Amino acid sequence: MEKQKSHQKANLLILLFLFACCQVGASPQLFMQSLFLNESITSTSEYGNRITMGFGKGSLHTTASLRFQYPETSLTFHATQGSTSSKELVHPLFLANIHYFSHAQNNGSTSALVAFGFSARTPFPPYATMVTTSAGVHMNSSWSKSHDHNLWSFSPHLAISCSQEFMDLLFLTLFITTDTLSLHESQLAFFYGGSAALALSDTLFLVVRPLVRFSDLRNESQFITMREISFAICWAGPSERATMLRDLGVWL
């Protein structure tokens, strides 16, 4: 009971922190509320939700994302430095990501990811195609009251996604990545999936994202899959619309 209380307290603090971020920073340009159904070995609940807020200033775009799936909570700050202007065909990206994961039984992990990448967009509206790639390093440190020292790990980050726009109405994305915001059990795992964003208005989108984690658990190319499907409502202001479409799937 005491642990549950401290867990609730931590969640409340995280929410307040997000709220404070909102107040001191620029007004959010993106808001996304997702509900997901997830296969997990360690979560007691199959369902969870994720709230994401995004901010944009010039070529810097940041998101703060809070994810609940009892008994697990995670908070992710993601930043992308890179233009989304449709005037440029190819532009470089710099990604940074800090992820904090906590479990109700007093353990968790903090991880950081830095990556460089490119994004390219074909100049054929309303059927434009966007390809985004990134490669970098992912560091993870697991802490717990059960062990005296943090358990560290380092792994490569690789991601590629391709988005196709249809008449400013439907946006389809396919991606493969080593890291996502959703599943924390990511050792030797790749995630592939897609997302479909349907524009309900100029700023409002309905997003469906099926995600499959496939991992070579036995180290012998016999892949085991674990799946997640999420449904989201996303509001993206005019300045963040292109960012949202670029990051859907892998980071949103």
Next chain:
Amino acid sequence: MKKTLLLVALPLLLLSCDLSNLQILDGEKASREKNTFVITDAMEEPSSFTLLITGDQHFGRRDDGVYYANDLFFSWVRQYQSQHTESEDHLTHMVSLGDSTNNSRKEEFQAYRNFTLTLLEEGITTYSIKGNHDIRLASDGIALWKTYVDEYNYQGFSHRGVSFYLLDTANRTLGRTQMHELQDAVKRDSRPKLFFSHMPLYGNASLIYLVLGNTQERENLIRLMVENSAKLFLSGHHHQGDIWYSFRRTTSEFIAGAFHGRDSFIETTKPRWYLLHFDVPSNCITVVRYQVEKDQTVTEKLMETFPIE
């Protein structure tokens, strides 16, 4: 109209995805009738013993540079048994840490069976755990395991007042069913405990691709050990082995090296086996390595000693 159609079709299409692909992640019960981790033996005070440990035999492996030193091993066992007749030193049990076979083939399981029968002639009963090479899909490894090795995929037993928990981590995960049964059994057991697994828990930061794949599952195991007097987690899989990591002063992990040797560009290991001394008077556990050198001599090396509390 288009928008309405898409709105209806998309969720229907995606909701039809089957989200029940959890056979391996859930795992199977080792026995329909009982929790095979639950130890029903009468409680007794812990007393000293010595345990023989081998792992990664890979019988049937024909890769470049692979070699075996089985004759040297058996002559060492015979000599050891004749020189150590006291009950705390004499070997009565061996735990094999998985990958008994290379490709889960019938003839490989038969070779492993002969290996354990030869040990039985020396008065040593073998307890085996599964490795990833013992459940290859191309062969019927799971059925052959039951025929030639053991009825159960995972189990617990006690010896001299100490509990032994043999985990099935061949899939690089315990899965939910096995974890629940393990938690249930361990929490009801007040004996000091030793855990045995093919896949290591952690080892060090460089072993990320050779350890249990789910970091939260790893955490749940460490927590279970720390809170329930589990002293040591012994594992294999990493053929170089000889890696020691202490999560707490009282809870550690040891990764044993392979029983077979290999001398190739990819991997260089010498045949190894280990003795674990559970010493009650001095209140400590000691692991000693025995290694076959190139000149066919068997060298002895103390790997680690840590306290039992």
